[in-house]
Amino acid sequence: MTHELRILPPEVHSPHRTTLKAVLSTAADRKIHQYMDIESTGNVDIDEDDLADAWCIFFIHKMMETGGEFSVTGPGCLSRSLLVNLDRYAEAWNRWMPETFHRITIRSSAMRDDSTVPQREEAISCFSGGLDACFTAYRHRKGLAGPQALNLTACVMFQGADIAESNQEHFDKAFSKANELLEDIGIRQFYRLRTNFREMGMDYEMTYHTMLMGGMRVFTSRFGYFMAGSEGSYDSFSYPWASNPITDHYLGSHSKEAVTDGMGYDRTEKAAVVAQWDKAMSLLRCCWEGEDASGNCGICTKCRLTIMNFMAMGVPRDRIACMPRNAMNEDISQIQFNRPFRVLYAQEILKHAKANGLGKEPWVTTLERRLAEKDLPPTGMGSKIRRLFQRS
Structure with a gap:
């Protein structure tokens, strides 16, 4: 069963704005239209030859959801090295989520051997x-x-x-x-x-x-x-x-x-580096739950954890000017640790706070007590590996 990824020619509105479009058409006559509208104060320089690579990456999960063979048509040449890598990518995701993501074959009449293409700096x-x-x-x-x-x-x-x-x-x-x-x-x-x-x-x-x-x-x-x-x-x-x-x-x-x-750093260690940047301490934006998506609400779980990322590294609360209010003890006690990554972030914060001699600070003791209140979901690679061997 063959499906088509059809790439359309770029729509150049001005030197500063270009719109890219592509359509994924399945054998069941379903059409999925996607676009990328790009603007810049400088020139928007698009390499038309690389559009096939870009759209194949962009659509790869939707193609895996559909499964089967895909023919890539339109502007651009598909790089051979990327084709190999996307095949490996699909193999991995199929092993992880076989009921959702299926193996696929991508074909294009316009292939390019990029093995000798120099890498720009x-x-x-x-x-x-x-x-x-x-x-x-x-x-x-x-x-x-x-x-x-x-x-x-x-x-x-x-x-x-x-x-x-x-x-x-x-x-x-x-x-x-x-x-x-x-x-x-x-x-x-x-x-x-x-x-x-x-x-x-x-x-x-x-x-x-x-x-x-x-x-x-x-x-x-x-x-x-x-x-x-x-x-x-x-x-x-x-x-x-x-x-x-x-x-x-x-x-x-x-x-x-x-x-x-940055995978050699956890979020709290990253906060210590960002704390050196005065402008970021005023303008950093991490919130996605507040009513104003352009700033930080200061009270959602991510805002509270981010405040504590900085405080655990000894950054004074008044330097975290990007946040409108403090992570007070009553706020910490209200954090819902209902997802593994939230527990993990809080555990990292607690570890760094204690290592930096802040273990007796009221907010630290409140966080530690909150983490100990109930059984927590397992987090990170260690728990996954242990569960794997327990099943074998």
């Missing part, structure tokens, strides 16, 4: 203004990444990710804050990319990373590295999850490397 990164994004941008621009340092010269913010595609007012405000942060560290090229990715109706927590990597992949005329900040550290990741150290690198190719940055 510049990097582009996702940037939402959150803790992970700020950590990645700051450490690469300030020479804090050691041998991993990349020449980060541009960033992109996705409208349709944590801020709804239709919420133009809040996205514009969040984009303005993020742009101010990037200008503070010398990044002048900042793209906004609006997409209807969520309309595909997939589990966002399992699929969002392909939206980010597929979206950035269209900017290949300058960049050899496509970077996203990690959500967790090597010793805490869970799978299946959209971004993980097992499959993320399969979303790159020979000369276009997909980089998940």
